[in-house]
Amino acid sequence: xxxxxxxxxxxxxxxxxxxxxxxxxxxxxxxxxxxxxxxxxxxxxxxxxxxxxxxxxxxxxxxxxxxxxxxxxxxxxxxxxxxxxxxxxxxxxxxxxxxxxxxxxxxxxxxxxxxxxxxxxxxxxxxxxxxxxxxxxxxxxxxxxxxxxxxxxxxxxxxxxxxxxxxxxxxxxxxxxxxxxxxxxxxxxxxxxxxxxxxxxxxxxxxxxxxxxxxxxxxxxxxxxxxxxxxxxxxxxxxxxxxxxxxxxxxxxxxxxx
Numbered sequence: 001x002x003x004x005x006x007x008x009x010x011x012x013x014x015x016x017x018x019x020x021x022x023x024x025x026x027x028x029x030x031x032x033x034x035x036x037x038x039x040x041x042x043x044x045x046x047x048x049x050x051x052x053x054x055x056x057x058x059x060x061x062x063x064x065x066x067x068x069x070x071x072x073x074x075x076x077x078x079x080x081x082x083x084x085x086x087x088x089x090x091x092x093x094x095x096x097x098x099x100x101x102x103x104x105x106x107x108x109x110x111x112x113x114x115x116x117x118x119x120x121x122x123x124x125x126x127x128x129x130x131x132x133x134x135x136x137x138x139x140x141x142x143x144x145x146x147x148x149x150x151x152x153x154x155x156x157x158x159x160x161x162x163x164x165x166x167x168x169x170x171x172x173x174x175x176x177x178x179x180x181x182x183x184x185x186x187x188x189x190x191x192x193x194x195x196x197x198x199x200x201x202x203x204x205x206x207x208x209x210x211x212x213x214x215x216x217x218x219x220x221x222x223x224x225x226x227x228x229x230x231x232x233x234x235x236x237x238x239x240x241x242x243x244x245x246x247x248x249x250x251x252x253x254x255x256x257x258x
Contacts, residue, residue: 001254002048003029004069006056009036014241018055021247027254034059053216053253054237058120061237071257073237077213078118080158083233086211092222092229093160101137102153106130112160118234121151126162165222169196171204172218172236172249175256178205182243194243203228215257 005018022029032054033042039059052069054060061073081098084091097104098116107130114124127133143149168185171178181201183193204221207230218239220231236249 001027001051001053001257003027004032004045004047004052004054004056004060004064005029006054006060007031007033008042009034009059010056011240017241017246018250021250025250025254027250032056032060032063034063039063051258053257056238058118058235058238061235071215073235074214074216075118075235075237078217078233078235079213080114080116080118080232081156083213083230084158087207087230090207090210090230092163092165092224092231093158094229096158096160098156098158100154101140101151101157104133104137104157104159107133107159107161110162112162114158114232115151116156116158119150121155124232163222163224165224167223168231169200169204169221169223170218170239170242170244171196171201171221172239172244172252173204173208173212173216174236174249174252175215176208176212177252177256178208178219179252180245180248182241184240184242192243194245197223200228216253
């Protein structure tokens, strides 16, 4: 498997760590620079024929699709609404409302809002009041006719009441197996740790066995008073690693993906 790693617009520490691990393993790679915003290569690159795996932003994922690299970028079925349907009560926001941004009705108190698709049209955000949301929606309405806008009133979003969360963990899944995990949040603080309670890792693997959207994704798990629950799923090609063992991810990709 040849790797294409984004050179710019990602954390340079993460990039350099990946490159060092690829070099240690003798895995060939190509660096790619993207033009900000436009999701195109800043200059042409040469990628050998055969299987390719990319790591970088969703913009590099779009480039991968345009270039026809395979397997390239895994984003199949990364739809939050589909995830809620498949995981049901295993999901943190099992009772969430999914609808067009323009159709969302008043929510009681503060609520969490995010797009259903993993397209980074906007980051998940807590709306502290309905008035704050209405201002947000009004700003989107002003540019709704602009075809270049990343978010439109017709786009499907998910709104969910806030839930008490003790800690949050990310797991990388390759070919149906959890290969590494990391805590990334403790309470409201971003706090990475490679220590993962076995019961949380076991819950993540049980969820993957229940349903997996594709062959390479990241699954985030919240520890709540009601037990562990699935927060969301993201592409393994662009999810942050935190304290995960990146070497395990690379080895699993090389051994198990086409």
